[in-house]
Amino acid sequence: MKQFLSLAGRHFLTLSTIKGRFVACLLALYFTAAVTLPAQAAIQYTQEQRETIIELIEHLEKRHYSGKPYNDAMSSQHLDVYIDRLDPGKMFFTAADIEDFEKYRRVMDDDLAKGRLDAGFNIFNRFQARLEARLDKVLATLPATVESLDFNREEVILLDVATREWAQSQKELDERWRKQIKNQVLSLKLTDKAAEEIAPTLEKRYTNQLNRVKQYNSQDVFQTYANSLAELYDPHSNYLSPRRSENFNINMRLSLEGIGAVLQTEDEYTKVARLVPAGPADKQGELRPSDRIIAVGQGEEGELEDVIGWRLDEVVELIRGPKDSIVRLKVIPAKAKFPDERKVVRIVRNKVKLEEQSAQKKILEIPAGEDTIRVGVIDIPAFYIDFEAMRRGDESYKSTTRDVKKLLEELQDEGVAGIVIDLRNNGGGSLQEANELTGLFIEYGPTVQIRHASRKIWRDGKNVWRDGKRLKGDYYDGPLVVLLNRLSASASEIFAGAIQDYQRGIIVGDRSFGKGTVQTLIPLTEGQLKVTESKFYRISGDSTQHRGVVPDIEFPSLFNTEEVGESALDRALNWDKITPVRHRNYNDLTTVLPVIREQFEQRSGLNPDFVYLEDQVALARETRELKELPLNETARKAFRDGREEKALQIENKRRKAKGETLLSVLEDEEEEETSLDDAHLESDEDEPVEDDVLLMEAGHVLVDTILLKRQRYAIHNRDAGLAEHSEEAVE
Numbered sequence: 001m002k003q004f005l006s007l008a009g010r011h012f013l014t015l016s017t018i019k020g021r022f023v024a025c026l027l028a029l030y031f032t033a034a035v036t037l038p039a040q041a042a043i044q045y046t047q048e049q050r051e052t053i054i055e056l057i058e059h060l061e062k063r064h065y066s067g068k069p070y071n072d073a074m075s076s077q078h079l080d081v082y083i084d085r086l087d088p089g090k091m092f093f094t095a096a097d098i099e100d101f102e103k104y105r106r107v108m109d110d111d112l113a114k115g116r117l118d119a120g121f122n123i124f125n126r127f128q129a130r131l132e133a134r135l136d137k138v139l140a141t142l143p144a145t146v147e148s149l150d151f152n153r154e155e156v157i158l159l160d161v162a163t164r165e166w167a168q169s170q171k172e173l174d175e176r177w178r179k180q181i182k183n184q185v186l187s188l189k190l191t192d193k194a195a196e197e198i199a200p201t202l203e204k205r206y207t208n209q210l211n212r213v214k215q216y217n218s219q220d221v222f223q224t225y226a227n228s229l230a231e232l233y234d235p236h237s238n239y240l241s242p243r244r245s246e247n248f249n250i251n252m253r254l255s256l257e258g259i260g261a262v263l264q265t266e267d268e269y270t271k272v273a274r275l276v277p278a279g280p281a282d283k284q285g286e287l288r289p290s291d292r293i294i295a296v297g298q299g300e301e302g303e304l305e306d307v308i309g310w311r312l313d314e315v316v317e318l319i320r321g322p323k324d325s326i327v328r329l330k331v332i333p334a335k336a337k338f339p340d341e342r343k344v345v346r347i348v349r350n351k352v353k354l355e356e357q358s359a360q361k362k363i364l365e366i367p368a369g370e371d372t373i374r375v376g377v378i379d380i381p382a383f384y385i386d387f388e389a390m391r392r393g394d395e396s397y398k399s400t401t402r403d404v405k406k407l408l409e410e411l412q413d414e415g416v417a418g419i420v421i422d423l424r425n426n427g428g429g430s431l432q433e434a435n436e437l438t439g440l441f442i443e444y445g446p447t448v449q450i451r452h453a454s455r456k457i458w459r460d461g462k463n464v465w466r467d468g469k470r471l472k473g474d475y476y477d478g479p480l481v482v483l484l485n486r487l488s489a490s491a492s493e494i495f496a497g498a499i500q501d502y503q504r505g506i507i508v509g510d511r512s513f514g515k516g517t518v519q520t521l522i523p524l525t526e527g528q529l530k531v532t533e534s535k536f537y538r539i540s541g542d543s544t545q546h547r548g549v550v551p552d553i554e555f556p557s558l559f560n561t562e563e564v565g566e567s568a569l570d571r572a573l574n575w576d577k578i579t580p581v582r583h584r585n586y587n588d589l590t591t592v593l594p595v596i597r598e599q600f601e602q603r604s605g606l607n608p609d610f611v612y613l614e615d616q617v618a619l620a621r622e623t624r625e626l627k628e629l630p631l632n633e634t635a636r637k638a639f640r641d642g643r644e645e646k647a648l649q650i651e652n653k654r655r656k657a658k659g660e661t662l663l664s665v666l667e668d669e670e671e672e673e674t675s676l677d678d679a680h681l682e683s684d685e686d687e688p689v690e691d692d693v694l695l696m697e698a699g700h701v702l703v704d705t706i707l708l709k710r711q712r713y714a715i716h717n718r719d720a721g722l723a724e725h726s727e728e729a730v731e
Helices: 047-063 072-086 095-104 108-113 118-148 170-190 195-213 218-230 246-252 280-284 312-319 387-391 400-413 431-438 491-501 593-606 608-624 633-657 693-730
Strands: 004-006 156-158 238-240 261-266 269-275 292-298 326-332 343-348 360-368 371-379 419-422 449-452 480-484 506-509 517-523 528-537 628-630
Touching (some): 047 108, 047 528, 072 095, 072 108, 072 118, 072 218, 095 118, 108 118, 118 170, 118 195, 118 218, 156 170, 170 195, 170 633, 218 238, 261 312, 280 343, 292 312, 360 693, 371 400, 371 693, 419 693, 431 491, 480 491, 480 693, 506 693, 593 608, 608 633, 608 693, 628 633
Parallel strands (some): 480 506
Antiparallel strands (some): 004 261, 156 628, 238 528, 261 269, 292 326, 326 343, 360 371
16 A cells, blocks of 8 residues: 655645655645454444545546546456555465455446445455464464575575466465565675574564554555545545544644655555655755665664554654654665665754745856856745735745745846756646746746646636736846756646747756646545646647656656656556647747757766766666566675676776776765766855756756857857948948
8 A cells, every 4th residue: 555644844835746656745644543453353334434435436537637437447447456555566365366356346336336335345354364364474483484594595586576476375475475584584684684683673574564454444444445446547636534643733734843755655665755845854865765764763873663564654653753853764775776775864853944945046157168157056946935925915925936036136146147947856836936937037928728627728817827928027038947857847847848838948957757737625525535637738738747848958867767757657647739829939949959969968978977977877777677686695695796896886987087096895975876066166155065967067058058159149240240341342
C-alpha cells in the first residue's frame, strides 16, 4: 500500500505535485487510529463506508476529466490493481488464491454501485491471514534459517518482481522467502553489521511488521480498496480518509515541525517523494527524492531504529520532533552505486518559514573571452502568495510576482546583462502567480488555457485576464533563460511553457515533471475525494500533461524518469493538443538555437564537471537497470567493489582534467551530486556563494545568446553602413 504524509512546516499550494500513485496537494493522508484485532479476525465494512463508495463512484463518473464509466472492464482492472496493492512482490498469495478471486472480476462494479464491499474486504482478510501466517512462520524459524544460509552457493535474487508469476505452492513461496531473508542477511553483513546482531535485527523487523498487520482496521481496508479504484482514473485522483487524528490536525494548522519532506510508502519502504523548498532537509542537502528510509535515530547518538515494514504514519511520528532537535535517517540513496549502499543523513528539525521560500537573487560572473559578463539569477522555489494578507488589505503582502519584480529592478540597477530564472525543484503553487509572473516578461497576452471535464475551454479569469489578454504594462525585455529540472511542475510548467511559446527566452535543463491537471476536493459521507476535473494547455495548444516542457537545450537528468515525473505514474492522463491562441513572438529563436546548442555541446564536452555529472548519471542508470543480484557473498562483494571502482574512476577522471590530486579511495565527502565550479558568485551580502555546474551552464547559455545577438547586430549595422556608403559613391 502506498500513501503520502508531509513532514513540512507548511502545505503545498494548489498546483504542487509529487511523485506517486496517490498525490497529496493540499492535504496529507493519514491512517485512522488503529484497533488491535484478534489474529485472523475478519474485518467488516461499515454502513458509512457503503454510502461513501456509492458517492465516490458517482463523482468519479460524472466529474472526472476522462468521463469514464465504472463498468465491467474497469472492474477487471480494479481487481488487478487492488491485488497488486496488497501483494506487489507476489510473496503471500498463491496462484490458487488468485484463481479464487476471479469470481469478483466483472461484478465489483455492480456490487459497489449498491454499496456492497464484500469483494474488497474478503480479499483483504485472506491477505491478512496469509501475511500473519507467513510472518509467524518466519519468526519461528528465523534463527535457524539465518544459521543455515550458505553464502558460497551460486544463486541470485530477482529484483524485477513485476515479471514474477504467482507461486504455485507454499513450497515455492518458502523458497522466495528463503532468498529474501538471505539477501537481507547479506546486505547487513556487507554494511558491517555484527554477525551476532543480524538475526535479532531481522527478528525485530518482522515482529514490528506482524504487530502492524494485526492493527489493520476497516478504514485501512476501505482506503486501499477505494484508492485502487480512484487511481484507475488518474494518479492524482484519490480518496482521503476521515480527519480523525491529531497528526492530521497538526498539518491543517500549519504548525508541524519536522524535516520538510513529503514521504510515501512503497512496498515495505518509506520513500522520499519530494522535499519542501527551503525546508530543513532541503537546506541540509543530502536527502534526495526517491531515497528510501530504512532506519531513524534520535539525536547524535540515539540508536537507529529499523523502520522497514512500518506504517507511514508511525515513521512520520518517529521523524517528527521539536525545533532544533536532531534526527538521523539511514537511507538507501536513489543514486546508489550498488543496491547495498547505505548512508546516514543528519538533519536539524525546524519549521519551514515562508520568507525562506521567497525568491532570492545572486549574480554569476561568466567568463567571455577576455571579458566577464555579469548575469543575474533569480531562484524561485515556489509560486506563493499570502492570500490572507492580501484579503485584509495589507499593501506589503508577499507574493512571487511582487518579490521577483523587486529583484529584477535591483539586478538591473547592478548592471547585469541578462537574467536566469531558476525553477529547479519548484513543484508549483498559485496559478494566479504563474500568470502574473509571466507578465513581468511579456507586454500582454494569455498564458494558459484550461479545459474542463465538460470540454469547455477557460481562457478568461476574474482579476487575471481581460478578454483573454493581459493589459499592457512595463516588463523586462532583456535576455532571459529559464532553468528547469524533473521536479519543476504545475505552475512552473505554465510559466516556462508561456516563455517558450512567446519565444521570449530559452528554456534549459531537464524535461519538467509533466503535471498538467487540476484537482478539486469533494466531501463524502466519510472522508473526501480529490478528483481531476481539468487539464492545462499552453497557448500553443500543447498540453503540459505527461510530456512536460521540453527544454530548448537539454542537460543531463539527475532524476530517474522511470520513478520521477508524470510519465512514471500509472494511468497518467495522456498528452494532447487543443486549438492554439493567437500570440506574438518576441524573438525568432529558430535561427539562434542551432548555434547556441552547438556552442553548448562543445563547451560541456570539455567541462570536467559537466562530464563528471554525465558519468554519474550513467552509473546510477546502470544500477537501476539491474535485474538480479548475486547471493554468493564473494560475487556480491566483487560486484560492490566493481561499482565503487567505477565511481572512483569517474571522480579521478574529473580531478585529472582539473589538475587536482587523484584519490586512492573514494571518500564520502568527495561524492557530490554536482561538482562545484570555480567561478566567483556574489550574493546580496557580497559573500562568495557555491553554485553547481548546471546553473553555471545556464549562465553560459545566456551569455552565448547575448554575444550572438551583439555579433548579429554589429554585422547588421556594418552591412547597413556599407550599403549607405555604396549609394553615396554612386551619386
